[in-house]
Amino acid sequence: MKRFMRMSSQKSTTDATPATAVPIAPSTAAPKMPSRERGRARVAALLAAASAVFAEKGYDAATMTEIAARAGAPIGSLYQFFPTKAVLADALLTQYADALVALLIDLESRAAALSPDALAAALLAVLPSLRVERAAAFALIDARPDMVAQQGQLRARLRQAIAAVLRAKSPTLPAERAAAMAVTLLQMMKGAAALGDEPDLAQGHEAQAGLVHAAGLFIADALA
Amino acid sequence: MKRFMRMSSQKSTTDATPATAVPIAPSTAAPKMPSRERGRARVAALLAAASAVFAEKGYDAATMTEIAARAGAPIGSLYQFFPTKAVLADALLTQYADALVALLIDLESRAAALSPDALAAALLAVLPSLRVERAAAFALIDARPDMVAQQGQLRARLRQAIAAVLRAKSPTLPAERAAAMAVTLLQMMKGAAALGDEPDLAQGHEAQAGLVHAAGLFIADALA
Amino acid sequence: MKRFMRMSSQKSTTDATPATAVPIAPSTAAPKMPSRERGRARVAALLAAASAVFAEKGYDAATMTEIAARAGAPIGSLYQFFPTKAVLADALLTQYADALVALLIDLESRAAALSPDALAAALLAVLPSLRVERAAAFALIDARPDMVAQQGQLRARLRQAIAAVLRAKSPTLPAERAAAMAVTLLQMMKGAAALGDEPDLAQGHEAQAGLVHAAGLFIADALA
Amino acid sequence: MKRFMRMSSQKSTTDATPATAVPIAPSTAAPKMPSRERGRARVAALLAAASAVFAEKGYDAATMTEIAARAGAPIGSLYQFFPTKAVLADALLTQYADALVALLIDLESRAAALSPDALAAALLAVLPSLRVERAAAFALIDARPDMVAQQGQLRARLRQAIAAVLRAKSPTLPAERAAAMAVTLLQMMKGAAALGDEPDLAQGHEAQAGLVHAAGLFIADALA
DNA sequence: TATGAATGAGCATTCATTCAT
DNA sequence: AATGAATGAATGCTCATTCAT
Incomplete structure (x- = not known):
């Protein structure tokens, strides 16, 4: 189900380097970077949780559900920012x-x-x-x-x-x-x-x- | 990829190394290899297949079915020698x-x-x-x-x-x-x-x- | 693709035909189309997009998000006019x-x-x-x-x-x-x-x- | 996870025309036809259930789970015979x-x-x-x-x-x-x-x- | 003893709809 | 009013393991 991706309203207000500078061409799509504080914190929490779970279980054994849960985020939120594992x-x-x-x-x-x-x-x-x-x-x-x-x-x-x-x-x-x-x-x-x-x-x-x-x-x- | 285990007698993951201890057993002729010899050959084939598949796909992505198939063995045979993955x-x-x-x-x-x-x-x-x-x-x-x-x-x-x-x-x-x-x-x-x-x-x-x-x-x- | 409905006031599927009853409303100049006129154009665009997407993908496979996107409208706008799919x-x-x-x-x-x-x-x-x-x-x-x-x-x-x-x-x-x-x-x-x-x-x-x-x-x- | 498919021991014992003569080239794979009675009956039940559910709900809205349930079969069984919807x-x-x-x-x-x-x-x-x-x-x-x-x-x-x-x-x-x-x-x-x-x-x-x-x-x- | 069909919990992913901004 | 990020139930599908034959 094609997921379209906007270049999204690049407001240059508090736009210092985003917490995580994810560059150009990853596997298939790019993680969608949030424009506001809440999203920023959530992405950081998700990445930290992912890091921990991957480290503990390995890639395959790690589940998206556990990663989301450990970040205190609903699964849909995880997928909002990272469209695939x-x-x-x-x-x-x-x-x-x-x-x-x-x-x-x-x-x-x-x-x-x-x-x-x-x-x-x-x-x-x-x-x-x-x-x-x-x-x-x-x-x-x-x-x-x-x-x-x-x-x-x-x-x-x-x-x-x-x-x-x-x-x-x-x-x-x-x-x-x-x-x-x-x-x-x-x-x-x-x-x-x-x-x-x-x-x-x-x-x-x-x-x-x-x-x-x-x-x-x-x-x-x-x-x- | 957590997978539940149906009543399995869950042996410690550290025992059972059938591949290493089978001694050399001579046979008489050829047509019907004595089961000892047959078993040795089959175990070797299974291990070789497992090695190849694990190397190609990684542990989780490798399936017991594919390993057995690549060794030309039925899945039941694989489980006879190696009771779990x-x-x-x-x-x-x-x-x-x-x-x-x-x-x-x-x-x-x-x-x-x-x-x-x-x-x-x-x-x-x-x-x-x-x-x-x-x-x-x-x-x-x-x-x-x-x-x-x-x-x-x-x-x-x-x-x-x-x-x-x-x-x-x-x-x-x-x-x-x-x-x-x-x-x-x-x-x-x-x-x-x-x-x-x-x-x-x-x-x-x-x-x-x-x-x-x-x-x-x-x-x-x-x-x- | 059964999908549950979050507290939605579930209107009968038979009413609400906003597309058909909007009368012709003239406007003064151009820069800021009066909202009536704007709404008409938007509804037309949404219906056209919906028609195309439904025809291409079928009802279930068509997503509200894609329909809105193809009409150049935000998803919220689509829901303003058509409260459910x-x-x-x-x-x-x-x-x-x-x-x-x-x-x-x-x-x-x-x-x-x-x-x-x-x-x-x-x-x-x-x-x-x-x-x-x-x-x-x-x-x-x-x-x-x-x-x-x-x-x-x-x-x-x-x-x-x-x-x-x-x-x-x-x-x-x-x-x-x-x-x-x-x-x-x-x-x-x-x-x-x-x-x-x-x-x-x-x-x-x-x-x-x-x-x-x-x-x-x-x-x-x-x-x- | 490639699913291999054997031409399976074509025993010509009671091999009259199988209940459902599914011919050459369907979407991606072929349904695996069972060789013995139980499977035969199960496939028939699954097809009947599928027919009913598709007719009632349409292709997308029909779920594999419901089809299996209506045939009194576990979901894995359905997938054994029909590897995809x-x-x-x-x-x-x-x-x-x-x-x-x-x-x-x-x-x-x-x-x-x-x-x-x-x-x-x-x-x-x-x-x-x-x-x-x-x-x-x-x-x-x-x-x-x-x-x-x-x-x-x-x-x-x-x-x-x-x-x-x-x-x-x-x-x-x-x-x-x-x-x-x-x-x-x-x-x-x-x-x-x-x-x-x-x-x-x-x-x-x-x-x-x-x-x-x-x-x-x-x-x-x-x-x- | 050997076989492979059967099982079902669990996984990645989707998307209609809501509601805070 | 207008927007689009957030939500989570539900879906198609997988595969280690068992056990009837």
Whole structure:
């Protein structure tokens, strides 16, 4: 039943960056962003609930009904903003990518002043800082073979941001080289995050330190 | 996708791994394979089919009916060997762990003779060698938060095997240290596998080499 | 698609035909059409949109939202004029009957001068002349067994008008006889319309001519 | 969730014509025909229930749940045999067409011995003889713009069968001419059926007789 | 013992209608 | 008065699991 979507009365009154900057082309449709306060709060609550439920149950096992209920919203409301489950997942993934990129951009401005080891430590600290969101994002990515596109975009954005950090640290680093290093480092960042999710692991701290150490060696070696 | 359970005797999800313990039983001629042999072949076919379907669709989207069909087996037969979907998933995970551990035990016997770099390369080559099985295993682990126990066991077995490899290389390495390093290295192995799954990535090879390089540096540094 | 009704004052589905009774109201200039004039235009647009959407999708599949959207009207406005979907359907049906009756009244004034064959041709040409409206009307009638009342009224009005045409042609025809003939002829008119809706039918033209011929024979025979 | 469909063990034991010969290409999939008694009875009950509910409510307003309930079957059972609502509708339509064609084939064998008037009467009696089925079939055809293909097939089969009747009556009639006449006559048959559905119409009988009379004139005229 | 038809709770999604703004 | 976001019952359909044969 075709759902039409207006560009809706873009009033520039209090129009700062919306709580969640969901960009261009998700799965099929775009989440409809509310123009007024109530909707804003509701969308935030829905996204938070979705994040929690996806993280807890995984994409398939999560039900739209539970997400709505946990946000204290009627199911129709959830569908008003996110016309399908897939769109909701997309919005969440995009939100997560936005947050990560923001952290990396911040790191970019501080990179020049950091030692290789400190830079490694800072990078590997990025992913663990958004626990629930990451768990949700990973649940989405891994459970949905049809999500590969989003997954690819997310990775591409992160790699680009990491490469930018590296070049801020060492402006003479060739772009190609920075890109390849970013790919390597992103995997190590994921590893660190995974360890952060396993808190009762005996050797957890030491292992995380090991990963940071390896990353430090890798960066130092590359910049030498 | 919560689904109620009709009077099912709901066995703990952790037992029943029929795939792993069936011993080798010779047969006389051919026409009517003794049921032991027949069963072995059927279980193997079912597990292979399950692996493929889980890898393709993820745990929830995979249906028992499709798995049975792809194995050329009637659904009743599938349930004869694997009384629930969860048991089937468990069996798959255990089978995967068995295969990985076997590879690591093999490596353990060769470790002493390898340079740190060669050892790193050998380790990071383990996970990528079982593509479909790994994809299936990841689909199971990531889509099912209630599978955390299995996940933990799998990781524990792998870490132990990796630690054994390290101590085969350097018998004086303290057990604690080896254990921590194993944790670190397992993350890097996962990273390498992940890159292996993204074959059209421009910097893929270089990045994988970077990961091997970092692991080599890490091992050399630790053994120094 | 049973749908419950929230506290609605559930008016009989047979009243409320706002489209048909709005008299002609002149306006002064242009910029701000007096609301009477505005309302007339809006109602016309809504009915046209409804007609198109009902014809395309059928009664149930048509949504009030799409109808409003296609008329360029807000949904609230649609409900201002037509308090329920059923009322909208009624209005459409009534409008269609009005249009048909007008055509038949016109024919009535010309009937005396026509030969039986010409009269048959003229009658069978009435229904095909309002394609979209007819499609919409049929969609409404056929999809809604609870619309039987409307359906009956529509038929009754048409039969009366057809009988009037017959008696204009042959004033001595007994009323009873004219009524029965009208029933017969209305069925043949429907048949002709149905053929008109199937334009890529090989024998379409010949068949339509056949229907006209049969109707001509029937009329001539009756008036003899 | 792809539903695979076996050609299932075509045992030729008691394999007479299945209760409902659902032929080649319906909407998307084919109804799965049961091989044994119980299923046979259940399918018949489901089709009867579907026929009644579609006739009463129309296609959209009919719910699968009600159809199953009225057949005394659980919803899952309904879906076992008819994987979608559309397939169920198709099966019904096909069943209806089969029944009508059978009646016409019977008429074909008697046609030569009938007068034009008697033939007309026999033809116009065909449709009214399957009241509920016809109501259901019309509800399906009229409410579903996407059913046009089935609709066309049904009409084509009927027209062919009618043409065969005409040529049985008058073997010298050119095929083309018979085809065109069949189109015309089918419309008159529909008209007669429609009148049969309106039993409390004062002039009903006379009007139906009028239709038969017109058809008789038409046939006699054509065969002259 | 082996088979696969049967079961029914649960899921994603829709849309007529209301009413706060 | 005019608007369109909010609401939630109802729908078509799925599939793990059972059990009669």
